[in-house]
Amino acid sequence: MTVTIAVSSCALFRQETGDKGAAFPFVKALTMVNQRLTELGQAIEERFKIVVTHTNSKDRDHPANNIEKYKLDIDQVYEITGEKSFVDHLNEIKPVLYLSTNQQNVREAIIAGYGAATMYQRDYQEPSDEVLRVAFDGDGVLFSDESERVNTIDGLNAFFDNEKKKEDIPLKQGQLHTFFRELVQLQQKNEKNCPIRTYLVTSRGTVSPGLRALKTLKAEKLEINEAFFLSGAPKGPVLKAIKPHIFFDDHLPHIKEALENGVIGAHVPYGVKNE
Incomplete structure (x- = not known):
């Protein structure tokens, strides 16, 4: 099972300087997981395939130079050309996750059915590479926005009634359900020594809203390592304590809160919060 992750060069490296970009710690941790799985004796298929996309045709070697500089084990540098649409390029790569600083490309990827998120180049505290830590919001990220839509349109009381019913x-x-499922399957196949941890960090509370989220994961036999039900409390302090390599949320203020706490946030522009 090869899990293809596509990352734009503008997310992996800062274009002005070539320094490490917002997606760098996540990609570096992916390469660590690949190395650990190899050490555990897994077949070559049991790994992440990392594809760096590049659109600057005037400087084609730019990402390759930085990849070599930082000694990243990247499988492919894929050039995006104007000869066909961006989505046609994605259809060739077939990623379960696409990351970029280009908001338009991310939106096109989501419309085409790919898991995708927008990265923001900010200062961050680089997490340790011992374990890949990925944090997810619930509604609009792991789950559809069906309940969030009730909350936004009809109010909080209607949301609680809906979740209880x-x-x-x-x-x-x-x-990002497919990406999360792939992480869980890698964990399940390497149960004792898998260097991956997943987190659910949601504004849902611990009663019916939280129970519905947990029951949804259980129904699909998907286990999450830790779940935080914050009942609307700020996510920043929890994320700062977790120190994930990346945090996915559909609500832009939550991404800004993560960034303010030195955590790398990736915005999923999907659902009622982004209409």
């Missing part, structure tokens, strides 16, 4: 009905899949 539908507590045993699994939520539909969100934009």
Whole structure:
């Protein structure tokens, strides 16, 4: 099982300086996981395939130079040309996750059915490479925005009533569900020594809203390492304590909060919060 992750060179490296970009710690941790899985004796298919996309045709070697400089084990540098649409290029790569600083490309990827998120070049505290830590919001990311839509349109009380009534009905899949499932499957195949940890950091509370989220994961036999149900409290302090390599959320203020706490946030522009 090869899990293809596509990252634009503008997210991996800062274009002005060639320094490490917002996606660098995440990609570096992916290469660490590949190395550890190899040491555990896994077949070559049991790994991440990392593809760096590049659009600057005037300086084609720019990402390659930085990849060599930082000794990153990248599988492919893929040039995006004007000869066909961006989505056609993605259809060739077939990533389960695409990361870029280009908001338009990210939106096109999501419309085409790919998990995608926008990165923001800010200062961050580079996490340790011992374990890949990935944090997810729930609604609009792991799950669809169906409940969030009720909250936004009809209010908080309607949301609580909806979640209580539908507590045993699994939520539909969100934009990054496939990526999360691939992480879980890698964990399950390497149960004792897998260097991956996943986190759910959601504004849902611990009663029916939280129970519905957990029951949804259980129904799909997807285990998450740690879940934080914050009942609307700020996410920043929890994220700062977790120190994830990347945090995905559909609500831009939560991404800004993560960035303010030195955490690398990636915005998923999907659902009612982004209409």
